[in-house]
Amino acid sequence: MVSTVNDAASGSKVEKHAFSDRVTVRTILTRPDGGAGLAGQRVRVGGWVKTGREQGKGSFAFLEVNDGSCPANLQVIVDASVADLGQLVPTGTCVSVEGLLKNPPEGTKQKIELRVEKVIDVGTVDPAKYPIPKTKLTLEFLRDRIHFRPRTNTISAVARIRNALAYATHTFFQENGFLYIHTPIITTSDCEGAGEMFQVTTLISEAEKIEKELIKNPPPTEADVEAAKLVVKEKGEAVAKLKSEKARKEAISASVAELTKAKENLAKVEERSKLKPGIPQKDGKIDYLQDFFARQAFLTVSGQLQVETYACAVSNVYTFGPTFRAENSHTSRHLAEFWMVEPEIAFADLKDDMNCAEAYVKFLCQWLLDKCLDDMEFMAKNYDKSCIDRLRMVASTAFERISYTEAVDLLLEAVKEGKKFENNVEWGIDLASEHERYLTEVKFQKPVIVYNYPKGIKAFYMRVNDDLKTVAAMDVLVPKVGELIGGSQREERYDVIKSRIEEMGLPLEPYEWYLDLRRFGTVKHCGFGLGFERMILFATGIDNIRDVIPFPRYPGRADL
Amino acid sequence: MVSTVNDAASGSKVEKHAFSDRVTVRTILTRPDGGAGLAGQRVRVGGWVKTGREQGKGSFAFLEVNDGSCPANLQVIVDASVADLGQLVPTGTCVSVEGLLKNPPEGTKQKIELRVEKVIDVGTVDPAKYPIPKTKLTLEFLRDRIHFRPRTNTISAVARIRNALAYATHTFFQENGFLYIHTPIITTSDCEGAGEMFQVTTLISEAEKIEKELIKNPPPTEADVEAAKLVVKEKGEAVAKLKSEKARKEAISASVAELTKAKENLAKVEERSKLKPGIPQKDGKIDYLQDFFARQAFLTVSGQLQVETYACAVSNVYTFGPTFRAENSHTSRHLAEFWMVEPEIAFADLKDDMNCAEAYVKFLCQWLLDKCLDDMEFMAKNYDKSCIDRLRMVASTAFERISYTEAVDLLLEAVKEGKKFENNVEWGIDLASEHERYLTEVKFQKPVIVYNYPKGIKAFYMRVNDDLKTVAAMDVLVPKVGELIGGSQREERYDVIKSRIEEMGLPLEPYEWYLDLRRFGTVKHCGFGLGFERMILFATGIDNIRDVIPFPRYPGRADL
Numbered sequence A, B: 001m002v003s004t005v006n007d008a009a010s011g012s013k014v015e016k017h018a019f020s021d022r023v024t025v026r027t028i029l030t031r032p033d034g035g036a037g038l039a040g041q042r043v044r045v046g047g048w049v050k051t052g053r054e055q056g057k058g059s060f061a062f063l064e065v066n067d068g069s070c071p072a073n074l075q076v077i078v079d080a081s082v083a084d085l086g087q088l089v090p091t092g093t094c095v096s097v098e099g100l101l102k103n104p105p106e107g108t109k110q111k112i113e114l115r116v117e118k119v120i121d122v123g124t125v126d127p128a129k130y131p132i133p134k135t136k137l138t139l140e141f142l143r144d145r146i147h148f149r150p151r152t153n154t155i156s157a158v159a160r161i162r163n164a165l166a167y168a169t170h171t172f173f174q175e176n177g178f179l180y181i182h183t184p185i186i187t188t189s190d191c192e193g194a195g196e197m198f199q200v201t202t203l204i205s206e207a208e209k210i211e212k213e214l215i216k217n218p219p220p221t222e223a224d225v226e227a228a229k230l231v232v233k234e235k236g237e238a239v240a241k242l243k244s245e246k247a248r249k250e251a252i253s254a255s256v257a258e259l260t261k262a263k264e265n266l267a268k269v270e271e272r273s274k275l276k277p278g279i280p281q282k283d284g285k286i287d288y289l290q291d292f293f294a295r296q297a298f299l300t301v302s303g304q305l306q307v308e309t310y311a312c313a314v315s316n317v318y319t320f321g322p323t324f325r326a327e328n329s330h331t332s333r334h335l336a337e338f339w340m341v342e343p344e345i346a347f348a349d350l351k352d353d354m355n356c357a358e359a360y361v362k363f364l365c366q367w368l369l370d371k372c373l374d375d376m377e378f379m380a381k382n383y384d385k386s387c388i389d390r391l392r393m394v395a396s397t398a399f400e401r402i403s404y405t406e407a408v409d410l411l412l413e414a415v416k417e418g419k420k421f422e423n424n425v426e427w428g429i430d431l432a433s434e435h436e437r438y439l440t441e442v443k444f445q446k447p448v449i450v451y452n453y454p455k456g457i458k459a460f461y462m463r464v465n466d467d468l469k470t471v472a473a474m475d476v477l478v479p480k481v482g483e484l485i486g487g488s489q490r491e492e493r494y495d496v497i498k499s500r501i502e503e504m505g506l507p508l509e510p511y512e513w514y515l516d517l518r519r520f521g522t523v524k525h526c527g528f529g530l531g532f533e534r535m536i537l538f539a540t541g542i543d544n545i546r547d548v549i550p551f552p553r554y555p556g557r558a559d560l
Helices: A025-029 A139-143 A153-175 A203-216 A222-244 A249-273 A304-314 A350-371 A373-382 A387-396 A404-416 A433-443 A494-503 A509-519 A532-540 B025-029 B139-143 B153-175 B203-216 B222-244 B249-273 B304-314 B350-371 B373-382 B387-396 B404-416 B433-443 B494-503 B509-519 B532-540
Strands: A004-006 A013-015 A042-055 A060-066 A074-079 A094-102 A113-123 A199-201 A297-299 A316-324 A337-346 A400-403 A448-454 A470-478 A482-489 A525-531 B004-007 B012-015 B042-055 B060-066 B074-079 B094-102 B113-123 B199-201 B297-299 B316-324 B337-346 B400-403 B448-454 B470-478 B482-490 B525-531
Touching: A013 A025, A025 A042, A025 A074, A042 A074, A042 A113, A074 A094, A139 A153, A153 A316, A153 A350, A153 A373, A153 A532, A153 B153, A153 B304, A199 B203, A203 B199, A203 B203, A222 A249, A304 A316, A304 A337, A304 A509, A304 A525, A304 B153, A316 B316, A337 A350, A337 A532, A350 A373, A350 A387, A350 A448, A350 A470, A350 A482, A350 A525, A350 A532, A373 A387, A373 A532, A387 A532, A400 A404, A404 A433, A404 A448, A433 A448, A433 A470, A433 A482, A470 A525, A482 A532, A494 A509, A525 A532, B012 B025, B025 B042, B025 B074, B042 B074, B042 B113, B074 B094, B139 B153, B153 B316, B153 B350, B153 B373, B153 B532, B222 B249, B304 B316, B304 B337, B304 B509, B304 B525, B337 B350, B337 B532, B350 B373, B350 B387, B350 B448, B350 B470, B350 B482, B350 B525, B350 B532, B373 B387, B373 B532, B387 B532, B400 B404, B404 B433, B404 B448, B433 B448, B433 B470, B433 B482, B470 B525, B482 B532, B494 B509, B525 B532
Parallel strands: A074 A113, A400 A448, B074 B113, B400 B448
Antiparallel strands: A004 A013, A042 A060, A042 A094, A060 A074, A094 A113, A199 A297, A199 B199, A316 A337, A337 A525, A448 A470, A470 A482, A482 A525, B004 B012, B042 B060, B042 B094, B060 B074, B094 B113, B199 B297, B316 B337, B337 B525, B448 B470, B470 B482, B482 B525
16 A cells, blocks of 8 residues: 655665655654664655754754654754755644655764755744643643644654554454444433433524524514414405406406415414424423434443344444543543443353453553554653553453452451451442452452442343342453453343343333343343543553543533 | 364364354355365354244254354254254244254255254244344335344345445554544534534433422522521521620530521522523523533534644544434435544645545455455345446546546536436536436446535635635545545645635634644645445445444434
């Protein structure tokens, strides 16, 4: 897919970007020789100036140029005879330049640099006005300059890591025979309580449209309607009169035409007189029949239930898409819009589910080590010095697997030995983050899968175990973030799941389609969900989830 | 990632599914020998019965079993001694069975069949009640049974083709150095007019919550507030009195405590007295400061503008996600929720854009020929006999490239020669679907890229050409669906794009961030959008877009 620029003198090739005249910085700098072997080649390079400075009393300038293809910058040297150096050196300037790659003098850090012969394009920057002029800015500061933050080292590294994890996700599931299913974003299945869901509607904009219309063009009064009725009556009488007088055909036709017109006008007036400002109501409630989907609609909180319809037909599937929570959480761990990976496996039980989750997480970690080591080194240097070791450990260590009951016993033991938890430990509680962190970070110091949770704290769709007290659920806990994955074997027995829905006080009707999957050709199946941003926090060691998604949405904020 | 079952007798291996005990039907049937070489192996297989029949006076049953891994069914033979055959034969029954693979008698179609030794699991079906009992059902009928339609040959084949095209998309862009960027679904950039956008809100559910609350627990009346105020006054006076009397400390403290309590109660009463039913208003308009994001929010219609912030920082990016239109279209070509692929290339112009679009479409076509030929053969047999030839033609033919002006000339020529169009042809019109289809299907009989469209019919962000009359836009037209891709070089010149926004009567303020990209370090860049469902229609020859997305959303319908 790529053309090459071949320079006979060097015997080495630089791959030109497929759909541009330029060569990426990655192509030059990420070779085993650091680019040294490319000396002598003529290339075009584009990117943004990270730092620039004039030297030799303004006779030339050094530019550190980055094009986002890798964390490293290319050193670029421009003579004053070639361009206006003052225009090139401000941080953020975009340059497209052509020149010769050369080996710099001995003892410098770089293995290769570009001597510019021709400046093709410059996108200038007024340094006094540039919103992100300095090189070290806090992540909080950058959140208020969302459209420029990808130009920083941190956010561009996160973008490359996020990209790598997304493609690794697809590659893992594709290689294992899973089909990628696009579950719906707009849903009418309110499966976890409407309180946490965003509503999707056209009722408000329709109401506003009508209100504007009515202001511009006030609705007819009752008198207007009566007047229009009167005209119809008069025109009707006129027709009747002409007919009874056996008038000429032409006269009757003309009169009938007038009557038709009057009737049309009356219909219009009556139609408009019904227009009311505000959201349409019926019996004191909002009339959702008038909404776009003729019923209440929401943004999905999970694609699981829907993707199960595909698992119960084509066996192995996954969904990977945005999900939404309208929770008023202002923490560093919650977003209103985030991405989830949710595989679903047919003819498989909880053990298979755990095997799949473990293999997937290991695959992601190994992928980053293989493809993003330079970005990971940046993270280790600037955010979390143990992040690379953590990836290596997870990629190579068998996950500990313990039942919930064993987990509670271990926590109680720890309490006995003097460990203090804020949340009380006893069989039946949902494990708190501090408990999860203790198990994975202190007790085992590796990923831990906890399985078979008490029925009472888990969702209706999880398979009831033979003890009738626990369900076949599992959580994958990892150091740094705690719970990374939650999954379960799904209840495939019609009678059992029906009772569970009823037990929990949920209505049956909205779940009839879900029950159908158990009524007709039911299959043993399981699945899990991985919070994609959690995985990025785990990998990079970055603290705030708002910094690992390109456009974070949270209460009070949805920039762009 | 896969274990293998090795049978020494046959010398051949069957790959077991990675996270299950079973072998997929694909693994058995899609070998070059049709599975013949696997005879003698013991395997476990799971799937759903497509057709089943008892034979030999009920002594055994033939089952055609499909597990979604490929379009072909595995022939499974069960003896009456092994299981209750009546339970196994209904269409839709789920079976998990273990047995020996055997070569069937000479002259049969199959190269391999499974002789069952043990039935592991059965998910039964009552044929009288099964919602999709017959094998031939119309696609319209299936749309009303959305949770079962992936069990049909057509919808499962579409799922595999859709999956293949999605992974091909990621593979193409990843191989060419593009970063996958998750652009936001919820957006506050109302870039194409709110009329067509879905609104995302929590105002309605909050209002409903308050209304319920107020019914259960009526708000305080003015008298209640006055009464609470009076209590505060009395308690205050009591404190003053005790103090002036120099009463005991304990008495004063007790009195102050009562006053504090009275004040707290008043605050609560006053707070609740402000609760009003309905959506919060301010100055006669909806008070969006009370909405979740403290402003109006919508579902995205395109990720382009947002992804440009990344292109203007890390050069080459793409977004692939759901997009939304609240259009009241009931056609076979429109959905309210659909998926778009939108790459954006920095340091690149319209020619590069066309090169990228052509390479991408060719890659998709070749991918389907390489990976999904069996599904494509099903489509050719049942929906569009030319669909495979069309893929081959597109994958191997250079796309015709003509300017808009040339396109109009060709259309006028056709009109002169007697071709009738419903829409008038003259320079300045937007090409109608009939014009596009004529160019690609009749005139050139291959994909056509039309570029340099009149400025007046295109968006403000497209780069103005030197003629000042046209913009650097391009559309890729293909046989069967017409426009498949629309793209453009983006206007990178600050002054020009600012004038264009003003010319079009758009407000500048919402675009300030977009203008910033041109103000600081601007870069020549371009991009395009491909309607993902259009591509599936093109590939499969299926007529209605509602059948190529798992959960179609359109006016009045959003099942599940």
